[in-house]
Amino acid sequence: MQEIISHIKSERLARVLSIQSTALKAIHDFMYENKVLQAMPIILSPITDPLSHSVYDATVEYCGQRLKLTKSMLMHKQITLMNGGIDKVYFMSPNVRLEMQETKNSGRHLIEFTQVDIEFKGASKHDFMDFIDRMIAYVIKEVIKKCSDDLAYFGRTLSVPKIPLKRYESKELKDKYGKDFERIVSMREKEPFWILDHCREFYDREDKEKRGYYHNYDLVWPEGYGEALSGGEREYEHDDIVRKMVERNMDLTPYKEYLILAKEKHIPRTVGGGLGIERMIRYLTGQKHVKDVTIFPRVPGEKIIF
Amino acid sequence: MQEIISHIKSERLARVLSIQSTALKAIHDFMYENKVLQAMPIILSPITDPLSHSVYDATVEYCGQRLKLTKSMLMHKQITLMNGGIDKVYFMSPNVRLEMQETKNSGRHLIEFTQVDIEFKGASKHDFMDFIDRMIAYVIKEVIKKCSDDLAYFGRTLSVPKIPLKRYESKELKDKYGKDFERIVSMREKEPFWILDHCREFYDREDKEKRGYYHNYDLVWPEGYGEALSGGEREYEHDDIVRKMVERNMDLTPYKEYLILAKEKHIPRTVGGGLGIERMIRYLTGQKHVKDVTIFPRVPGEKIIF
Numbered sequence: 325m326q327e328i329i330s331h332i333k334s335e336r337l338a339r340v341l342s343i344q345s346t347a348l349k350a351i352h353d354f355m356y357e358n359k360v361l362q363a364m365p366i367i368l369s370p371i372t373d374p375l376s377h378s379v380y381d382a383t384v385e386y387c388g389q390r391l392k393l394t395k396s397m398l399m400h401k402q403i404t405l406m407n408g409g410i411d412k413v414y415f416m417s418p419n420v421r422l423e424m425q426e427t428k429n430s431g432r433h434l435i436e437f438t439q440v441d442i443e444f445k446g447a448s449k450h451d452f453m454d455f456i457d458r459m460i461a462y463v464i465k466e467v468i469k470k471c472s473d474d475l476a477y478f479g480r481t482l483s484v485p486k487i488p489l490k491r492y493e494s495k496e497l498k499d500k501y502g503k504d505f506e507r508i509v510s511m512r513e514k515e516p517f518w519i520l521d522h523c524r525e526f527y528d529r530e531d532k533e534k535r536g537y538y539h540n541y542d543l544v545w546p547e548g549y550g551e552a553l554s555g556g557e558r559e560y561e562h563d564d565i566v567r568k569m570v571e572r573n574m575d576l577t578p579y580k581e582y583l584i585l586a587k588e589k590h591i592p593r594t595v596g597g598g599l600g601i602e603r604m605i606r607y608l609t610g611q612k613h614v615k616d617v618t619i620f621p622r623v624p625g626e627k628i629i630f
Numbered sequence: 631m632q633e634i635i636s637h638i639k640s641e642r643l644a645r646v647l648s649i650q651s652t653a654l655k656a657i658h659d660f661m662y663e664n665k666v667l668q669a670m671p672i673i674l675s676p677i678t679d680p681l682s683h684s685v686y687d688a689t690v691e692y693c694g695q696r697l698k699l700t701k702s703m704l705m706h707k708q709i710t711l712m713n714g715g716i717d718k719v720y721f722m723s724p725n726v727r728l729e730m731q732e733t734k735n736s737g738r739h740l741i742e743f744t745q746v747d748i749e750f751k752g753a754s755k756h757d758f759m760d761f762i763d764r765m766i767a768y769v770i771k772e773v774i775k776k777c778s779d780d781l782a783y784f785g786r787t788l789s790v791p792k793i794p795l796k797r798y799e800s801k802e803l804k805d806k807y808g809k810d811f812e813r814i815v816s817m818r819e820k821e822p823f824w825i826l827d828h829c830r831e832f833y834d835r836e837d838k839e840k841r842g843y844y845h846n847y848d849l850v851w852p853e854g855y856g857e858a859l860s861g862g863e864r865e866y867e868h869d870d871i872v873r874k875m876v877e878r879n880m881d882l883t884p885y886k887e888y889l890i891l892a893k894e895k896h897i898p899r900t901v902g903g904g905l906g907i908e909r910m911i912r913y914l915t916g917q918k919h920v921k922d923v924t925i926f927p928r929v930p931g932e933k934i935i936f
Binding site for chain 2: 325329342353361371386387389582622625
């Protein structure tokens, strides 16, 4: 109890929120400037992102229907872009992921967090990465300009990264550094960078000519801060989606209506990604754990007081 | 299924999102301009707003703890303002309220929605209402300026309201119009207005000299669109909070830690309120039901497809 009171009353937290407010304002401004529409997130749905790692089940029952707490807006972004008048959309999306306790000390996991979940229609992964490059550079520039006192408090020196940010292929990094390559390269780099091509959820697009190559990416913070954003071009054709769901041993039953949309060719070709807010603020402020940049800590396995 | 596909592909929805993006941008700009810090919402907590009407229970279990889905950030806003460096805060807060089916046709209820949940420290209800007056006028001005095409599509004529907005006392309206006064006055008025003094949740401040008078308010949209914002000055002293919880037959057990904060005088004197985004967009666009301004309808008692 004394620990949470001290945390909430700390000068550190006030400084964190000052930087966070500036960063969020920069994101909203950048989105509006680039005509990316802001839509409202949803918390409950019959379908949500299956993720590529295991978490505990989080569901509620309402009027005879079992609803999942959303883990990302992935399919909902695709469905939103079915609208002919909407080409670019973003959600400030709080996600609940009831993580196993093993992630407690990763420094990067919380059981709930917020991501800026973005999706573009008819664009390529390079278009999307270029957009994120400019957004990240803009956010850092604004924080440097408007929060110099706060950064000084944290003893944090930031510089606006040169864009385009570096883009690495995962297979090359794996050959060079072994399977822990993301962490190792994150420790070595001085500016945010991309790693392309990861085998994960069904919805990230696999190359049709070159099976086993995925048109997706992670943006990674430097100095060991790890993953910033995860995204990719999406599967949107019915047969590809079904094949990849089956490969991943998924139960197709809850996806019935989603698969009908794909079958009837309503789902457009899209690309996107989700940027974790708390992880970004952790990088900007140079904190040890994401819990240090939240008001109400939500560390896997730890008791929640407020 | 055909109905939801047509809804999502409708020109109406694209126009709604255009107006919504402009309104949200105006809110974020106004907050930043007025130094109201943006903090991230939480979805799960041992405690949440008890509300003043009944809804179905929404909880999940995690690591032996039963967590409620947040119905507002009320107590979390008070706790945030314990920080000496934070005087004004807002959350874009998605709330889950598993409403009874009776509210299905109210036009104003969804089982999840987003509110801008705002709280100021050391300010009075008049300070807060003045702030909201200016914010509402600014949002409407921006929408008129930037979304004239969209407003024309909806055949909607808006004008910037004269501020300060009218302020009515609930007892006077009740004497004049009977117990359905809020709906009746909402139908009669042409501009948003306030109704002061409502007996409801424990946390809205009751006058110490004049028991039965509450320093709270609703902002109401005109033309029959009903409640826009609900808020008030808050109880922050331990004995007042306990007395009012007991009067409302509340189980005090889950509030143990919150009551310790009050007992130890950590909770500051605050004032605030929550403005419903979907209800605001419904008013701005002149739609019949809040579901018409959401991408993924969440009508009480209706099956959810996506």
